[in-house]
Amino acid sequence: MRFSDMQTGELSALLAELSDQYAAYRKMGLKLDLSRGKPSTEQLDISSSLLVSDGGKDTYLAENGFDCRNYGVGDGLPEMRRFFAEVYGIPEETVIVGGNSSLNLIYDAFERLMLLGTGDSKPWCKYDKIKFICPVPGYDRHFGILEMLGIEMLPVEMGPEGPDMDEVERLAADPLVKGIICVPKYSNPTGYTVSEATVRRLFSMKAAPDFRIFFDNAYGIHDFTDEPDVLPDLFGIAKECGAEDRILYFTSTSKITFPGGGVSLVASLDPNLSEIKRAMSMETIGFDKLNQLRQLRYLKNAEHTAAVMKRHAAFLKPKFDLCSEKLHSGLDGLGIADWYDPNGGYFISLNVTDGCAGRVWALMKEAGVTMTPAGATYPYHHDPRDRNLRLAPTYSTLDDLSKTLDVLVCCVKLAACEHYLASGNAS
Numbered sequence: 221m222r223f224s225d226m227q228t229g230e231l232s233a234l235l236a237e238l239s240d241q242y243a244a245y246r247k248m249g250l251k252l253d254l255s256r257g258k259p260s261t262e263q264l265d266i267s268s269s270l271l272v273s274d275g276g277k278d279t280y281l282a283e284n285g286f287d288c289r290n291y292g293v294g295d296g297l298p299e300m301r302r303f304f305a306e307v308y309g310i311p312e313e314t315v316i317v318g319g320n321s322s323l324n325l326i327y328d329a330f331e332r333l334m335l336l337g338t339g340d341s342k343p344w345c346k347y348d349k350i351k352f353i354c355p356v357p358g359y360d361r362h363f364g365i366l367e368m369l370g371i372e373m374l375p376v377e378m379g380p381e382g383p384d385m386d387e388v389e390r391l392a393a394d395p396l397v398k399g400i401i402c403v404p405k406y407s408n409p410t411g412y413t414v415s416e417a418t419v420r421r422l423f424s425m426k427a428a429p430d431f432r433i434f435f436d437n438a439y440g441i442h443d444f445t446d447e448p449d450v451l452p453d454l455f456g457i458a459k460e461c462g463a464e465d466r467i468l469y470f471t472s473t474s475k476i477t478f479p480g481g482g483v484s485l486v487a488s489l490d491p492n493l494s495e496i497k498r499a500m501s502m503e504t505i506g507f508d509k510l511n512q513l514r515q516l517r518y519l520k521n522a523e524h525t526a527a528v529m530k531r532h533a534a535f536l537k538p539k540f541d542l543c544s545e546k547l548h549s550g551l552d553g554l555g556i557a558d559w560y561d562p563n564g565g566y567f568i569s570l571n572v573t574d575g576c577a578g579r580v581w582a583l584m585k586e587a588g589v590t591m592t593p594a595g596a597t598y599p600y601h602h603d604p605r606d607r608n609l610r611l612a613p614t615y616s617t618l619d620d621l622s623k624t625l626d627v628l629v630c631c632v633k634l635a636a637c638e639h640y641l642a643s644g645n646a647s
């Protein structure tokens with residue numbers, strides 16, 4: 221029965237029952253963690269052979285004989301650029317290979333736009349106030365960068381097709397709105413993928429001449445079901461819409477090989493592409509080409525990389541299946557929670573009863589389970605409905621995850637019960 225249809229007496233009885241269950245969980249002295257959005261140790265083991273080298277010429281000579289132990293090749297090795305283009309289905313000429321982190325490249329792009337601007341437009345820091353559209357719930361580190369740089373964040377709801385485009389178009393009409401940042405495939409944390417219609421609207425809407433779309437495609441090939449989402453051809457559509465100047469695209473091999481020990485890329489079209497190259501040539505003589513070679517020798521090509529991702533999926537799918545099973549069996553039909561079972565990525569976005577996310581987080585903490593703090597998925601850590609929680613099931617063992625989900629279901633119900641009783645909304 222839905223909690224909203226329960227009589228006060230029924231809710232009170234349920235509260236007593238849930239409180240007993242919760243007390244039993246607390247007594248167990250659990251130490252669990254549902255906040256770590258990173259691969260498990262078993263997943264890291266998949267790529268360990270990457271670290272092995274005989275120190276011979278293969279270790280340092282690029283395809284064209286270039287000695288990667290030395291300075292040079294600022295845009296990245298040609299074979300690495302070709303590899304990225306093939307794996308992500310993007311034009312090779314758009315790709316610049318970076319260092320070990322795409323977040324670093326994203327930060328760098330913001331700083332460049334703030335300090336130097338783009339084309340004929342003035343640097344963003346010369347405006348009194350500029351604003352950025354932020355699909356929510358979203359990735360806390362994106363919001364952290366924007367907050368630190370003093371860029372006002374405008375939240376827009378994410379849906380199964382991407383951000384609410386009516387709202388995005390309305391906001392983008394303001395020339396002080398300089399862009400949008402989104403995770404186009406298996407978004408962190410909703411798991412949604414943008415549709416072609418959304419992408420077309422993003423590239424054809426009216427916006428400031430220096431409006432930029434940051435696509436952080438961190439989960440571009442991270443499928444774990446047999447019916448993976450398909451990301452529309454972002455570069456192709458940008459060109460068709462004559463919006464070459466809007467696109468900035470980022471990704472990395474962080475969750476393919478090693479987080480923090482992979483290779484990143486930024487891809488774009490002119491004028492951005494030349495601006496990025498020019499600024500980067502001042503920033504570094506070149507990123508770590510030996511690591512590019514290591515990653516490449518291991519990942520080989522798109523086909524082999526897909527096989528590596530299947531090995532990741534074999535660890536990830538049972539964990540996401542367990543989440544789906546436990547959440548459905550524990551919460552279906554109660555009207556107190558909703559979520560989406562994604563086809564890939566690293567997260568599940570759980571919406572609990574309005575006003576209860578903070579309470580669920582605190583109950584979990586008291587029971588020994590660490591979760592990403594409530595509010596973290598919103599700009600300024602402010603979830604106006606206090607309802608969203610990010611679940612990160614990848615790092616835990618299945619056994620720990622199972623226990624964690626049992627406690628979570630209990631806490632979601634307990635918080636909702638308290639909420640309905642306190643608000644006097646029971647029938």
Ligand SMILES: Cc1ncc(COP(=O)(O)O)c(C=O)c1O
Binds near residue numbers: 257324438
């Ligand atoms: C959406 C998103 N972007 C970027 C990153 C970090 O990527 P990198 O390791 O390439 O800096 C993460 C890591 O969790 C992420 O979820």
